[in-house]
Amino acid sequence: MSNVTSKNELSERDLLLLSNYLYLDNSLELGAVGNTIDNMRFPDGNFDPSKLPPARGGMTQEDMIYILNEISESKGNICDLTVTQTVNEHDIHAACFVNEQQEATVIYRGTGGTYQAWADNFSGEYVKETALQKRADSFIRDECGAYSNITVAGHSKGGNFAQLVTTLNGSRIDRCVSFDGQGFNRSYIRSNQVNIRKNRA
Numbered sequence: 035m036s037n038v039t040s041k042n043e044l045s046e047r048d049l050l051l052l053s054n055y056l057y058l059d060n061s062l063e064l065g066a067v068g069n070t071i072d073n074m075r076f077p078d079g080n081f082d083p084s085k086l087p088p089a090r091g092g093m094t095q096e097d098m099i100y101i102l103n104e105i106s107e108s109k110g111n112i113c114d115l116t117v118t119q120t121v122n123e124h125d126i127h128a129a130c131f132v133n134e135q136q137e138a139t140v141i142y143r144g145t146g147g148t149y150q151a152w153a154d155n156f157s158g159e160y161v162k163e164t165a166l167q168k169r170a171d172s173f174i175r176d177e178c179g180a181y182s183n184i185t186v187a188g189h190s191k192g193g194n195f196a197q198l199v200t201t202l203n204g205s206r207i208d209r210c211v212s213f214d215g216q217g218f219n220r221s222y223i224r225s226n227q228v229n230i231r232k233n234r235a
Contacts, residue, residue, distance in 0.1 A: 042133055048110035049141070049187040049211050052131065054101045056143040056192070059087040062120040062129055068113030071102055091144055115139070119177040125151040126166050128188075128195070130178050138181035140199075142170060144190030151191065162221040163198075170195035174203050187211040194218075201226050204233035 044052075055061050063070050074085040081099050089098050105112045115131040118138075127143040145151040154166045163171075178184065184207050186196040193215020200210040210233075223230065 042135055042137060043209070044110045044112070044139060044185065046211055048108055048112055049139070049185070050189070050213055051101060051105050051108060051112065052139070052141045053143070053187060053189040053192060053213055054093070054097075055105060056127060056129060056141050057089050057091040057093050058098060058101075059089070062117065062122045062127060064117050064120070066113070067105070067115045067117065067131070070117075071106060071113060074102065119173075121169065121173045121177065123169070125154065126169050126195075128170065128173050128192075130181070132181070136181070137183065137185075138178060139185040139187070140174060140178055140196075142186070142188035142192030142195035144188065144192045154191075159219055162219070162225060166191075167195065167198050171199050171202050174199045174206070182206045183208040185209040185211070187213070188215065189213040190215065200233050201229045204229060207233070 055067075060070055060074075074081055074087075076082045081102060083095060086095055086098055089095075093101075111133075112131075115133055117129050118132045119130040121128045129141055131139045131141065133139075151166065154164045157164045174184070174186070182205075186199055186207055187210070188194075188196040190213070193212030194217075195215075196210050196212050197215055198218070200207045
């Protein structure tokens with residue numbers, strides 16, 4: 035990894051909040067996170083249930099409101115982050131959040147319940163790199179190609195994506211945080227053992 039430390043580094047708690055935020059359908063709207071969240075409020079500042087989007091991953095409306103309140107009160111200034119790039123395809127969802135210093139944080143969403151995404155999990159047991167893992171990698175290389183010293187994170191399958199892109203793009207990634215991410219099969223580990231050793235924290 036690049037080993038560049040940012041003064042504006044998000045805490046692990048902030049990264050976990052963003053990983054949960056990505057389960058909301060409107061989290062992939064381009065623009066400031068704070069604006070997206072404010073658009074879901076009543077004029078008095080409370081959240082309007084009729085404006086809350088569908089959520090994935092078994093999240094309830096109560097869960098959503100809790101996450102949104104925690105993000106709003108975050109000391110990491112999550113609301114000031116801007117979503118600049120996204121992948122919003124049927125089985126893979128990710129967003130690139132950028133701060134005022136143009137430092138990027140890429141969050142990958144977990145499985146979220148689609149059959150194809152779960153099938154891709156099983157494929158990961160015997161395929162060196164699955165179709166969705168390759169798409170996660172191309173998001174870092176192509177859509178987020180303008181950024182370096184990137185923080186990557188994700189929950190569950192998103193954590194696996196974060197680990198994978200770190201091993202394949204370590205020179206551009208400063209930090210990887212995986213929340214309960216699945217592992218890799220032996221073929222992937224054997225073929226990438228040099229990069230895995232090099233990019234360990």
